[in-house]
Amino acid sequence: MEHAPTFADILAARNVLADHLPATPMWSYPALDELAGATVYVKHENVQPIGAFKVRGGLTLLAGLPAELRARGLVTYSTGNHAQSLAYACARFQVRCTVVMPTSASEEKVRAVRGLGTTVVLDGADMTAAQRAAERLATEDAGLLISPGDTGALLAGVGTLYLEILEACPDLDAIVVPVGSGTGAAAAGLVTAELAPRCRIIGVQSSAAPAAHDSWRAGTCVTRPNHTRVDGLATGRGFTLPQQLMRTGLSDFHLVTDAQIATAQRILASHAHTLAEGAGAAALAAVLARPDRFAGQRLAVVCTGGNASTAEIAALSGSCDVVVGGSSRSSDHEPTTTSVDPERR
Ligand SMILES: *Cc1c(COP(=O)(O)O)cnc(C)c1O
Numbered sequence: 001m002e003h004a005p006t007f008a009d010i011l012a013a014r015n016v017l018a019d020h021l022p023a024t025p026m027w028s029y030p031a032l033d034e035l036a037g038a039t040v041y042v043k044h045e046n047v048q049p050i051g052a053f054k055v056r057g058g059l060t061l062l063a064g065l066p067a068e069l070r071a072r073g074l075v076t077y078s079t080g081n082h083a084q085s086l087a088y089a090c091a092r093f094q095v096r097c098t099v100v101m102p103t104s105a106s107e108e109k110v111r112a113v114r115g116l117g118t119t120v121v122l123d124g125a126d127m128t129a130a131q132r133a134a135e136r137l138a139t140e141d142a143g144l145l146i147s148p149g150d151t152g153a154l155l156a157g158v159g160t161l162y163l164e165i166l167e168a169c170p171d172l173d174a175i176v177v178p179v180g181s182g183t184g185a186a187a188a189g190l191v192t193a194e195l196a197p198r199c200r201i202i203g204v205q206s207s208a209a210p211a212a213h214d215s216w217r218a219g220t221c222v223t224r225p226n227h228t229r230v231d232g233l234a235t236g237r238g239f240t241l242p243q244q245l246m247r248t249g250l251s252d253f254h255l256v257t258d259a260q261i262a263t264a265q266r267i268l269a270s271h272a273h274t275l276a277e278g279a280g281a282a283a284l285a286a287v288l289a290r291p292d293r294f295a296g297q298r299l300a301v302v303c304t305g306g307n308a309s310t311a312e313i314a315a316l317s318g319s320c321d322v323v324v325g326g327s328s329r330s331s332d333h334e335p336t337t338t339s340v341d342p343e344r345r
Contacts, residue, residue, distance in 0.1 A: 004245060005152045007194045010159035010187060013060040017157065020059050020092070023164045024048065026300065032271040036284075037291050039298045041172075042272055043165055046280055046306025050084040050112070052232070053161055053184065053304050058085030060157030061146070062093040070095045075143035077101070077134040079127060079231035080109030081305055082148040087118035098143060100134040102126050106231065106309040126226055128236050149181030149239025159187030165300050166195045173297035174200040176283035178304050179212045179253070180233045182242030189249015200251035204286040206233045206278075207255040215243050216253050229258055232279025232305055256285040262315055264288060268303065269316050277312060280305040 026043045033039055045053035062070070073096030076086055083099040090097035097118040101110060102125060113120050123133035138145035148154070161184075165175060175192065177185040185203045192199045205213045208228035215221045215238025226236035246253075256264075261278045264285035268274040283301035287294050308316075 003152055004241060005156040005159070005187070005190070007190050009152070009156035010163065010191060013056070013153075013156045014160045014163055016060055016063045017056055017160055021048065021056065024161070026165060026168050027272075029272045032267070035267065035271060036287055036294065036299075038287065038294045038296060040284070040287065041165075041169055041298075041300045042268070042274065042284075043161065043300055043302045044274070045161060046274060046276055046303050050081065050088050051277075051305055051307040052081040052084065052280075053158055053302070054081045054085035054154075055088055056160050057151075057154030057157035057183065058082075058087075058089035059092065060160075061086075061151065061153040062089040062095060064153050065093075065095075069144050072142055072144045073097065074146055075100075075134050075138040075141070076146040076148060077127065077130040078148055079234055080105055080113070081232055081307060083113045083118070083120070084109065084116065084307075086146065087113045087116035090118060091116050096143075098137060098141075100124065100130045100137065102130045106307075108309055109231075109307060112307070126236060127234060128226075147239070149183060149235075150241040152241065155183040155187050155242065155245075158184050159191055161302070162188045162191035163195075165302075166191065166199070169298070169300065170196060171298065172196065172199045172300055174202055174251070174294070175300045175302065176202045176204060176286055177302050178233060178279050178282035179203040179205045180235045180279065181239040182212050182216075182246050183239075184302070184304065186242035186245035186249060189245055193249065201249055202286065203246065203250050203253040204282045205253070205255055206230050206261065206282065207257050209234050209236070210255055211235050211237050212239075212243070213253050213255055214238075216246055216250060219247065228278075230261055230278030230282065232277065233282060254286040254290065256282060256289055260285040260289055262318075265308070265312065266316055266318065274303060275306050275308055275313070276303050277305045277308045
């Protein structure tokens with residue numbers, strides 16, 4: 001397995017990224033604070049050039065890859081944003097790239113990846129099947145297979161966003177991070193351990209795809225059904241490297257429903273001038289679902305991405321009834337939050 005990245009690797013990644021990406025903004029919004037009963041800073045990774053934080057990882061990986069590995073070309077699998085990240089970085093570094101995306105991948109994301117010059121192969125009903133197809137392709141073409149979760153350079157790269165958060169706001173009570181494979185949340189733990197030990201990192205996943213959450217609670221990587229429509233969070237298994245780091249780095253891990261995520265997307269649009277894809281709204285969804293947990297605190301929620309599908313954009317005009325604390329006044333929301341255990345630290 002990959003060596004586990006350290007805080008020093010994240011600092012090094014920041015130097016690499018300084019040539020490629022400006023820091024993203026982080027703002028709070030009075031209307032959102034009032035609704036949440038807390039001070040909520042939204043970290044705007046939705047404004048990255050690919051519309052998601054993962055570009056930090058892709059550029060860091062490519063910049064550090066020796067020429068003989070670049071020459072082989074990259075092969076990976078993704079529901080969309082990891083694909084865009086590698087496609088963007090490979091275009092910058094003029095490296096050949098092939099991505100297997102599940103046949104359910106959003107048209108918008110497929111178009112964006114192809115637009116960056118990457119070959120897209122649509123194969124497999126879900127990520128597990130897409131991974132198998134990518135492994136086959138890499139063997140046949142001698143390509144370099146990149147795991148979206150178990151690749152240290154990706155984790156170090158995405159960690160730079162937590163340096164930016166804590167530099168802008170050193171005295172946070174918690175940072176709430178949407179989790180798919182867990183690279184973001186794992187990196188967040190490395191950064192806070194160094195810069196802000198009393199700031200808690202809280203992971204969030206969809207209850208319709210709880211593999212990372214359940215792996216963290218079990219202390220070992222497990223597989224789970226993956227039925228969420230929220231593609232950034234749609235993983236069917238735990239990933240070894242981020243799970244290992246999250247074990248000590250995460251204070252708590254919440255599940256929210258896809259309906260709660262949809263509501264949070266609408267609230268980001270109406271209260272924070274922000275177009276978020278589902279995964280980008282999951283952190284806010286977790287805060288709104290547990291007001292008792294977060295009342296009066298200073299929080300950062302990471303809006304990890306803005307690549308909303310046409311269907312998600314259409315759904316923004318739906319009922320704007322607000323679900324806070326799991327009590328809904330609108331019949332199209334499931335009012336429950338699943339499984340919040342006592343905190344670990
Ligand atoms: C990939 C992704 C996530 C999950 O990140 P991991 O590092 O895989 O846990 C969250 N939000 C968006 C928008 C993503 O693309």
